[in-house]
Amino acid sequence: MAVRIGELAKATGTTPRALRHYEEAGLITSRRADNGYRIYDDSAAVRVRNIRRLLDAGLTLDDVRAFSACLDGDVMAAPPSEQGLRIAFERLAVLDARIAAQIAVRDRLAAALRAATGGKAARTVA
Numbered sequence: 001m002a003v004r005i006g007e008l009a010k011a012t013g014t015t016p017r018a019l020r021h022y023e024e025a026g027l028i029t030s031r032r033a034d035n036g037y038r039i040y041d042d043s044a045a046v047r048v049r050n051i052r053r054l055l056d057a058g059l060t061l062d063d064v065r066a067f068s069a070c071l072d073g074d075v076m077a078a079p080p081s082e083q084g085l086r087i088a089f090e091r092l093a094v095l096d097a098r099i100a101a102q103i104a105v106r107d108r109l110a111a112a113l114r115a116a117t118g119g120k121a122a123r124t125v126a
Contacts (some may be wrong), residue, residue: 001037005030012048019048025061027051027068042071050075058095063087 005016022028025040030038030048050071054064064071066087070078080088114120 001042001046003042004038005038006036008040008044011045012052014048014052022048022051022061024072025065027064027071043107046073047071057088059087060090060091063091 003011005019007017009019010102017041019038020026023030028040028051030040030044033039035106050067051064053076054067055061067075
């Protein structure tokens with residue numbers, strides 16, 4: 001059975017725009033119906049869900065390409081490859097650096113607020 005882009009988007013909790021982006025990145029494929037609509041195999045849903053899991057874990061689309069061979073199965077249960085681990089550790093280092101930079105900015109802002117309010121602790125806005 002085949003599904004159109006809107007159906008695949010709904011089934012995977014994503015958008016047609018994201019699916020087109022994944023297709024442009026070479027992560028999923030479609031064929032065109034006679035009317036020009038994109039048609040995906042049912043198996044594309046598993047692949048898209050795995051792409052989303054990897055993106056949600058902090059990987060980029062470029063990173064996800066390295067996992068192409070296991071996107072059609074249970075990507076989280078697959079034994080990790082050396083390349084996959086390297087990519088994940090590199091991405092974790094990037095995220096840690098970004099978090100550290102954001103904490104430093106936050107601390108500078110909090111200090112500036114304390115200075116501007118006569119030493120009162122900066123309140124946090126929820």
